[in-house]
Amino acid sequence: MKLKLLSCCFLSFILSCQSLNDNISSEISPASTAAFTGSPAIPSTQEESAESFSIPPATAIPGARVILEKKQVPILCYHQIRDWKETDSKISRTYIVPPAAFAAQMRMLADSGYHTITPDQLYAYLITGTPLPKKPIMLSFDDTDLDQYTVGYPEMKKYGFKGVFFIMTVSLGRPHYMSREQVRILSDEGNTIGSHTWDHHNVKKYAGNDWITQLDKPTRQLEQITGKSIRYFAYPFGLWNAAAFPELKKRGFVAAFQLNEKPDQTDPLYCIRRIIVPGTWSGTTLHQWILRDF
Numbered sequence: 001m002k003l004k005l006l007s008c009c010f011l012s013f014i015l016s017c018q019s020l021n022d023n024i025s026s027e028i029s030p031a032s033t034a035a036f037t038g039s040p041a042i043p044s045t046q047e048e049s050a051e052s053f054s055i056p057p058a059t060a061i062p063g064a065r066v067i068l069e070k071k072q073v074p075i076l077c078y079h080q081i082r083d084w085k086e087t088d089s090k091i092s093r094t095y096i097v098p099p100a101a102f103a104a105q106m107r108m109l110a111d112s113g114y115h116t117i118t119p120d121q122l123y124a125y126l127i128t129g130t131p132l133p134k135k136p137i138m139l140s141f142d143d144t145d146l147d148q149y150t151v152g153y154p155e156m157k158k159y160g161f162k163g164v165f166f167i168m169t170v171s172l173g174r175p176h177y178m179s180r181e182q183v184r185i186l187s188d189e190g191n192t193i194g195s196h197t198w199d200h201h202n203v204k205k206y207a208g209n210d211w212i213t214q215l216d217k218p219t220r221q222l223e224q225i226t227g228k229s230i231r232y233f234a235y236p237f238g239l240w241n242a243a244a245f246p247e248l249k250k251r252g253f254v255a256a257f258q259l260n261e262k263p264d265q266t267d268p269l270y271c272i273r274r275i276i277v278p279g280t281w282s283g284t285t286l287h288q289w290i291l292r293d294f
């Protein structure tokens, strides 16, 4: 099991780097963002938007075009938040964010007037047009890494920021990963807990009982830990296909997050775009990327 988990993480790393390269190349190829234009979000308070949220019935979900034409909310994706080791490759240094860089990035967001929003707020905005706070942004964290809780979250709390933590349940309680109790605390304190499968296998390859192992059981476990419904999903490695959408819907997921591919044009709620923030980015660089890429 340990070997399996390590190999998953390694593959995750490689593929995430691929996504990161895709992300960087999108700077010179605006095609991936060309479909996303629209009116800016209407200023409001975070509290108002959160309180007004309720899941609309399926009949209330607008057509794909309506959702695709809304201005995108920047969504950042983080993994490990730790200092680089000598053994970390050049590529991994774009993927592992040192605590000082993370602190600088959070400080920039606060100083620039960004407000973190929850997936519920994003969903309500996309579905019903519920106003978002001024300069909305979403912070997302994949893979259950312990330093997200011990290093990242305290930094976020300085500014009242909330995030969404996508948990792969196989790693709960293992060394260097979060415990069940830590996940519960994150949830209790107003962060969102989402699913990132049981053990990080590629969704595009699921068949038969894989859906039970990778979606049903982990979701039940996360619901037991948090006492809340689990409504959001992040694809391992950011890899998705349309065949996964009905499986996610059947299980009550109302939206799913990928990395930096162009969203599906018929069901954009199930492939919402995020960017991985490299550890090499200063606050200023991150700010430039947010402005030009969303």
Ligand SMILES: [Zn+2]
Pocket: 012, 142, 143, 196, 200, 235, 236, 237
């Ligand atoms: Zn992952």
